Amino acid sequence: MGINSQVDLEQASLKKDKRREEGLSYWQLVWRKFKKDRAALVAGIVLIIFYLTMVIFTEFFAPYQLENKFIRYINAPPQKIRFVDSEGKFHWRPFVYGLRQEVDRETFSRVYKEDTTKVYPIRFFVRGDSYKWLGIFPSDLHLIGTDAGGTVFLFGTDRQGRDLLSRIMYGGRISLTIGLVGVSLSLCFGSVLGIVSGFYGGVVDNIIQRTIEFLTSFPAIPMWMALAAALPPDWSSIKIYFGITIILSIIGWGGLARQIRGKVLALREEEYILAARTMGASDADIIFTHLFPNCLSHIIVSATLAIPGMILGETSLSFLGLGIKPPMTSWGVLLQEGQNIRTVVQAPWLLIPVFFVIVTVLCFNFLGDGLRDSADPYSRL
Amino acid sequence: MTKAVDPMVELHNVKVHFPVTQGVIRRVIGHVKAVDGVTFSIWPGETLGLVGESGCGKTTLGRVILQLIEPTDGRVYYRTSSLGSRNGGKIDLSLLEGEDLKIIRREIAAIFQDPNSSLNPRMTVADIVGEPMRIHGMPRKERREKAVELLEMVGMSSSCLNRYPHEFSGGQRQRIGIARALALRPRLIICDEPVSALDVSIQAQVLNLMADLQEKLGLTYLFISHNLAVVQYISDRVAVMYLGQIVEVSEAAQLYQQPLHPYTEALLSAAPVSDPDHEKQRILLEGNVPSPMNPPAGCYFHPRCQYAKDVCSSASPKLRDVANGHLVACHRAEELELKGLPIEEEY
Numbered sequence: 001m002g003i004n005s006q007v008d009l010e011q012a013s014l015k016k017d018k019r020r021e022e023g024l025s026y027w028q029l030v031w032r033k034f035k036k037d038r039a040a041l042v043a044g045i046v047l048i049i050f051y052l053t054m055v056i057f058t059e060f061f062a063p064y065q066l067e068n069k070f071i072r073y074i075n076a077p078p079q080k081i082r083f084v085d086s087e088g089k090f091h092w093r094p095f096v097y098g099l100r101q102e103v104d105r106e107t108f109s110r111v112y113k114e115d116t117t118k119v120y121p122i123r124f125f126v127r128g129d130s131y132k133w134l135g136i137f138p139s140d141l142h143l144i145g146t147d148a149g150g151t152v153f154l155f156g157t158d159r160q161g162r163d164l165l166s167r168i169m170y171g172g173r174i175s176l177t178i179g180l181v182g183v184s185l186s187l188c189f190g191s192v193l194g195i196v197s198g199f200y201g202g203v204v205d206n207i208i209q210r211t212i213e214f215l216t217s218f219p220a221i222p223m224w225m226a227l228a229a230a231l232p233p234d235w236s237s238i239k240i241y242f243g244i245t246i247i248l249s250i251i252g253w254g255g256l257a258r259q260i261r262g263k264v265l266a267l268r269e270e271e272y273i274l275a276a277r278t279m280g281a282s283d284a285d286i287i288f289t290h291l292f293p294n295c296l297s298h299i300i301v302s303a304t305l306a307i308p309g310m311i312l313g314e315t316s317l318s319f320l321g322l323g324i325k326p327p328m329t330s331w332g333v334l335l336q337e338g339q340n341i342r343t344v345v346q347a348p349w350l351l352i353p354v355f356f357v358i359v360t361v362l363c364f365n366f367l368g369d370g371l372r373d374s375a376d377p378y379s380r381l
Numbered sequence: 382m383t384k385a386v387d388p389m390v391e392l393h394n395v396k397v398h399f400p401v402t403q404g405v406i407r408r409v410i411g412h413v414k415a416v417d418g419v420t421f422s423i424w425p426g427e428t429l430g431l432v433g434e435s436g437c438g439k440t441t442l443g444r445v446i447l448q449l450i451e452p453t454d455g456r457v458y459y460r461t462s463s464l465g466s467r468n469g470g471k472i473d474l475s476l477l478e479g480e481d482l483k484i485i486r487r488e489i490a491a492i493f494q495d496p497n498s499s500l501n502p503r504m505t506v507a508d509i510v511g512e513p514m515r516i517h518g519m520p521r522k523e524r525r526e527k528a529v530e531l532l533e534m535v536g537m538s539s540s541c542l543n544r545y546p547h548e549f550s551g552g553q554r555q556r557i558g559i560a561r562a563l564a565l566r567p568r569l570i571i572c573d574e575p576v577s578a579l580d581v582s583i584q585a586q587v588l589n590l591m592a593d594l595q596e597k598l599g600l601t602y603l604f605i606s607h608n609l610a611v612v613q614y615i616s617d618r619v620a621v622m623y624l625g626q627i628v629e630v631s632e633a634a635q636l637y638q639q640p641l642h643p644y645t646e647a648l649l650s651a652a653p654v655s656d657p658d659h660e661k662q663r664i665l666l667e668g669n670v671p672s673p674m675n676p677p678a679g680c681y682f683h684p685r686c687q688y689a690k691d692v693c694s695s696a697s698p699k700l701r702d703v704a705n706g707h708l709v710a711c712h713r714a715e716e717l718e719l720k721g722l723p724i725e726e727e728y
Contacts, residue, residue, distance in 0.1 A: 275493060
């Protein structure tokens with residue numbers, strides 16, 4: 001070994017010492033443990049993809065706008081993506097065939113067949129309908145599109161001729177954010193009351209807990225329905241959106257508050273809290289410096305596991321016609337449009353939003369489980 | 382033995398009775414008499430050991446002095462010049478509020494038993510040791526420098542500052558706890574079983590550290606423990622507690638060789654002696670410790686005492702000075718000849 005590698009070794013061990021001086025913080029430990037849960041990791045990645053494509057960059061990823069109606073293609077089935085054409089030739093660029101309407105001889109209903117004479121290659125980064133990203137930046141760039149005159153309905157169309165994939169993405173924007181906004185509301189309210197309840201005990205605790213029990217004793221869906229029906233019908237879509245969010249979080253905060261209270265009750269007796277009192281720490285000091293950071297992991301886990309409940313709640317309400325109003329769309333609204341037997345038989349692709357709901361709920365559950373298991377990194381399991 | 386100095390802490394007939402409630406309307410059906418009439422003093426610069434079995438009230442007593450629990454009766458006095466020299470600097474701790482209380486809290490610190498739960502796992506060592514200083518308004522840079530100083534005083538290097546408690550062993554965590562206790566330059570430290578959770582060899586290290594610090598910084602310790610050997614090693618005077626009352630107080634050596642209370646004798650007979658030729662004559666006490674809700678009449682120890690006479694079940698003995706500062710609460714203290722530990726040979 002030459003002198004150089006000796007110096008390198010020293011450098012490496014010095015660097016290692018420097019790193020050793022900084023201990024692994026709580027969050028670094030959590031991340032280390034979290035990485036071992038494959039399901040949670042995958043769920044996290046899927047959710048990141050969902051949120052990127054459907055919430056932040058919706059206009060870019062969706063081939064069409066929300067209300068683009070193609071009256072010539074009502075109730076069209078999903079167009080198959082092909083690489084090999086009818087003559088057996090392989091194309092590097094995937095393509096779809098055009099659609100041609102025909103009347104079925106027996107049922108006399110409209111049926112779509114592939115027109116192999118019209119080949120529409122799928123192009124990426126096309127210029128399509130213009131939009132304003134985040135309401136500020138104008139653009140017309142779309143990820144997927146095709147030549148003029150062609151259509152790329154990867155999930156088919158609905159009975160007004162609107163592309164379902166695009167509508168699922170725009171609907172996802174609402175469905176995915178309602179969960180987050182609702183849970184944030186529950187969090188703020190619930191964690192404050194939970195900490196106060198657990199820390200002070202006594203009469204305050206009693207009142208808060210009885211209120212929570214009162215609220216949670218109502219069956220969720222009927223209560224949401226009643227409250228949603230009470231929203232004034234002339235409210236704009238945005239107002240309805242926030243109204244629904246508040247309604248969903250009314251029951252949500254109670255459960256969270258109860259869990260936080262339990263955690264605070266356990267933490268209250270720890271010796272470091274006692275030590276803090278000995279030093280003369282005020283109540284506020286103890287709550288913010290000691291109790292809250294130690295509850296934070298619990299709060300995050302509870303919040304993550306509460307989000308699917310909210311998403312399902314909104315989906316149910318909208319499915320029943322009591323939630324989000326058109327022109328705003330959510331997955332529940334989309335499912336409502338597929339709410340009859342004729343749809344199930346003749347246009348079953350309109351039920352695709354169900355899978356998105358299922359996947360989202362599953363992912364949040366896996367993520368929440370993973371977080372919960374890694375939230376206590378001090379146990380050697 | 383009278384001393385020329387005034388005691389730092391004086392307890393007069395301190396009682397802590399916790400009410401026991403039953404039913405929805407919280408009817409009080411009795412009291413747990415955790416501390417039942419305790420009177421003693423702590424002199425500046427000494428280490429007073431407080432021994433007793435679990436549940437005798439010694440931890441509660443420590444918390445009363447720390448002002449974490451309010452006594453149901455009795456007074457706790459503390460002498461200091463920080464709040465002026467009114468009344469000879471003698472302050473009734475229970476009357477303190479607000480700013481005054483905060484000032485006094487700087488002077489009385491605590492070391493706790495469990496090194497695992499006495500440090501907040503989410504805070505770095507720098508934050509933990511600096512917390513008392515932060516609460517009392519020291520700016521961040523000063524806190525950091527002082528933290529380095531404190532850690533070096535307890536024998537730990539400054540590389541610990543950015544680490545977390547879970548990266549240290551029990552003994553090291555206890556040292557961090559000691560550093561935290563020293564942060565505001567206290568005069569009195571209440572040590573609640575500080576070495577009970579440590580291995581024996583580490584215990585010795587920590588005890589030696591505490592003795593060194595006492596000499597260097599002029600500290601006064603109230604050392605609460607159930608371990609007789611440890612208390613013997615570190616204390617100047619020892620107080621023995623039973624069922625919420627002090628039964629004997631004396632100089633450490635004298636207590637161990639010539640106990641005057643039957644309970645102390647029984648405790649000492651059970652203590653292991655490191656002489657393989659020593660024949661152990663254990664005094665087995667009959668019965669169990671009575672419930673603190675229902676202490677016996679007269680002397681609390683009489684149902685289990687082998688020397689009990691009629692007077693013991695009717696009259697409560699007072700803690701009195703029978704020989705040169707040796708205090709006992711026993712009616713028969715003068716007549717009994719009790720066995721202590723053999724004098725250990727110095728190696």
